Amino acid sequence: MNNELITKLLELAKIAATRNEVPVSAMIISPETGEIIAENHNRCEELKDITAHAEMIVIKEAMQKLGVKRLDGYDLYVSLEPCTMCAGAISLSKIKNLYFFSEDKKGGGVINGVKFFEQNTCHHRVNVYPALKDEFSQILKDFFKNKRNVK
Amino acid sequence: MNNELITKLLELAKIAATRNEVPVSAMIISPETGEIIAENHNRCEELKDITAHAEMIVIKEAMQKLGVKRLDGYDLYVSLEPCTMCAGAISLSKIKNLYFFSEDKKGGGVINGVKFFEQNTCHHRVNVYPALKDEFSQILKDFFKNKRNVK
Numbered sequence: 001m002n003n004e005l006i007t008k009l010l011e012l013a014k015i016a017a018t019r020n021e022v023p024v025s026a027m028i029i030s031p032e033t034g035e036i037i038a039e040n041h042n043r044c045e046e047l048k049d050i051t052a053h054a055e056m057i058v059i060k061e062a063m064q065k066l067g068v069k070r071l072d073g074y075d076l077y078v079s080l081e082p083c084t085m086c087a088g089a090i091s092l093s094k095i096k097n098l099y100f101f102s103e104d105k106k107g108g109g110v111i112n113g114v115k116f117f118e119q120n121t122c123h124h125r126v127n128v129y130p131a132l133k134d135e136f137s138q139i140l141k142d143f144f145k146n147k148r149n150v151k
Numbered sequence: 152m153n154n155e156l157i158t159k160l161l162e163l164a165k166i167a168a169t170r171n172e173v174p175v176s177a178m179i180i181s182p183e184t185g186e187i188i189a190e191n192h193n194r195c196e197e198l199k200d201i202t203a204h205a206e207m208i209v210i211k212e213a214m215q216k217l218g219v220k221r222l223d224g225y226d227l228y229v230s231l232e233p234c235t236m237c238a239g240a241i242s243l244s245k246i247k248n249l250y251f252f253s254e255d256k257k258g259g260g261v262i263n264g265v266k267f268f269e270q271n272t273c274h275h276r277v278n279v280y281p282a283l284k285d286e287f288s289q290i291l292k293d294f295f296k297n298k299r300n301v302k
Contacts, residue, residue: 048220049211050243060200069199084267085243088236088260092201106272109239113272114265116235121257121264 001099013079013139016041023139026054028062029075038062055086059093070094079136084109087116091124099129102136152250164230164290167192174290177205179213180226189213206237210244221245230287235260238267242275250280253287
């Protein structure tokens with residue numbers, strides 16, 4: 001794990017919040033060079049697409065950029081534990097290592113919920129590194145608290 | 152369920168096979184009018200994107216066409232039981248009824264595997280109507296048999 005990337009990931013999630021998007025961010029990283037292949041945040045509001053989660057966007061962007069159908073060997077950094085849909089996509093795309101920095105007890109699909117990478121219907125098991133950090137859960141708490149206050 | 156739509160769905164899956172795509176097709180239907188809002192097949196090869204499953208494509212297309220972020224009340228017809236990723240997307244998009252016509256014991260996430268719609272981390276439970284028909288499983292068997300013979 002690279003601390004500079006983690007700081008950048010947090011900044012990206014904060015940008016999402018300013019755009020009224022749920023503040024979740026993701027990056028695809030080359031583990032050899034440390035290069036960021038793709039970085040983005042949730043864009044469900046902007047794209048009017050409830051499936052436009054940060055992970056889905058960066059997986060697609062990285063595949064397009066690299067001209068490949070899968071991301072074998074690449075790392076994925078996500079600010080929040082991926083949901084079931086994204087866990088499925090991460091496995092399909094054959095990402096090697098998944099790092100995430102806050103937990104989603106209600107909607108997560110990696111260390112919570114369906115724990116997809118532990119199931120028999122998961123045909124590529126991603127290495128999972130949860131590295132929970134208060135600042136990542138705090139931006140989500142702040143975002144939803146603000147939303148409730150506005151209503 | 153509408154037999155004309157089922158026939159059309161099967162034809163669409165067959166078209167996929169001729170394009171070297173895994174023959175899986177999907178349609179979003181308005182239950183009131185019977186109108187097909189979106190129809191497509193797997194396009195993983197064409198788009199070089201392993202997440203370009205038929206369900207993901209039609210969900211996105213239907214949201215774009217209708218200008219909405221979710222598909223509350225709509226029906227989804229799929230030739231094959233959706234995988235875990237697609238089950239997650241189907242729930243997020245709030246589709247009302249899911250009809251599918253072949254089972255995926257190895258990779259399904261609806262009546263097999265994680266059975267996502269039965270889990271606590273699934274916040275919109277879709278009505279599930281499996282209506283298994285031999286011709287739908289047969290096109291998949293034929294496709295993979297041909298693939299093996301070509302190798």
